[in-house]
Amino acid sequence: MSVAADADFVAGVDTHLDTHTAAISDGRGHLVAGRQVPASEAGYQELLAWARAQAAGRTLVWAVEGAGHYGLNLARHLAAAGEQVAEISHTPHVGRRRAGKTDAIDALRAARELLAAPRPAQPRADGDREALRLLMTDRDHAVRSCRSARALLAATLVTMPGQLRDQLRALAPGRRARACAALAAPEGADRLATIQHQTLARIGQRIEDLAGQARQIEAQIAQIVEDLAPGLVAAEPGLGYLSAAQILLSWSHRGRIRSEAAFAKLAGVAPIPASSGRTVRHRLSRGGDRQLNRALHAVIITRTRSHQPTRDYITRRQADGRTPKEIRRCLKRYLARHLYRELNRLDTT
Numbered sequence: 001m002s003v004a005a006d007a008d009f010v011a012g013v014d015t016h017l018d019t020h021t022a023a024i025s026d027g028r029g030h031l032v033a034g035r036q037v038p039a040s041e042a043g044y045q046e047l048l049a050w051a052r053a054q055a056a057g058r059t060l061v062w063a064v065e066g067a068g069h070y071g072l073n074l075a076r077h078l079a080a081a082g083e084q085v086a087e088i089s090h091t092p093h094v095g096r097r098r099a100g101k102t103d104a105i106d107a108l109r110a111a112r113e114l115l116a117a118p119r120p121a122q123p124r125a126d127g128d129r130e131a132l133r134l135l136m137t138d139r140d141h142a143v144r145s146c147r148s149a150r151a152l153l154a155a156t157l158v159t160m161p162g163q164l165r166d167q168l169r170a171l172a173p174g175r176r177a178r179a180c181a182a183l184a185a186p187e188g189a190d191r192l193a194t195i196q197h198q199t200l201a202r203i204g205q206r207i208e209d210l211a212g213q214a215r216q217i218e219a220q221i222a223q224i225v226e227d228l229a230p231g232l233v234a235a236e237p238g239l240g241y242l243s244a245a246q247i248l249l250s251w252s253h254r255g256r257i258r259s260e261a262a263f264a265k266l267a268g269v270a271p272i273p274a275s276s277g278r279t280v281r282h283r284l285s286r287g288g289d290r291q292l293n294r295a296l297h298a299v300i301i302t303r304t305r306s307h308q309p310t311r312d313y314i315t316r317r318q319a320d321g322r323t324p325k326e327i328r329r330c331l332k333r334y335l336a337r338h339l340y341r342e343l344n345r346l347d348t349t
Helices: 041-055 072-080 103-116 128-157 162-169 173-181 191-228 241-251 260-267 290-306 308-319 324-345
Strands: 009-015 019-026 031-038 060-065 084-088 271-273 282-284
Touching (some): 009 041, 019 041, 019 103, 031 041, 031 103, 084 103, 128 162, 128 191, 173 191, 241 324, 260 290, 260 324, 290 308, 308 324
Parallel strands (some): 009 060, 060 084
16 A cells, blocks of 8 residues: 555655755645755754644654665654654656756655655664674675785785795785785895885785784674574575675565565566567566675575585476576575575564
């Protein structure tokens, strides 16, 4: 059922770093009032008091655009005050060019989008899941920085003196970084040799520090995953803590995603008809949450190497004439359905 059937007013909010712009519409999408406030606690209080005054005791719901980013603290404030909050995505809107674009227009568009939504999206859960998101973001940056430092080390070694270069390039990447971190300039070395050794030592130490940080973050991620979904990783072949963390982040909490079909669509693994003539086939969606899709893909790739039931399934489908892409599509869809059921079964609320 649409939100319009239950709400007398909808407050759409276009969120930015410094300001939030709100537009209140009635149940038909007609503008009632608008207001802009600072993106601060005082601004949130002012916005809530104004909206309640406009609603005058009648039902009010909120449509917050960017409730996972610029609008997160506003969504927290509203939820703590007992308000009903729905999340509006930043995806392109039909008719944006015709209607123009300002913060006030975008706020009213958010309200109208919620009115038209049969099942509005709930904001993701806070608490441990927000901690998990921060850890995943931090780890991703540490891993990318470490990879960049390793590439810098490899490029720097090319110009090092022959004996030093050959000695270090013969080592495996992990040992090479540790060896570089322990380097010291020889006694009596000239300025160039001293700087060469110091540069390698700094890069090596940077790699070691970043790799150590990533390991520490991964340990924290594993602990939170076990707290939120006890035994899930151990029970699911091919599922690691990082993939499980991303799946938990996208799923968030029981009730946010209405069905396993919706979860498959969110993951971009819902089958899309791609038939023509006598060819009847389906393909995967190119949309959805690509991080969730990548997590499911990683599990399936691992299972194709070491999980016998998965290997048997692939053999059967190959005998039916299915291509590797079609088989992976089916496996990812099955996995998404299974994990959705498991997550809803677990007491993770």
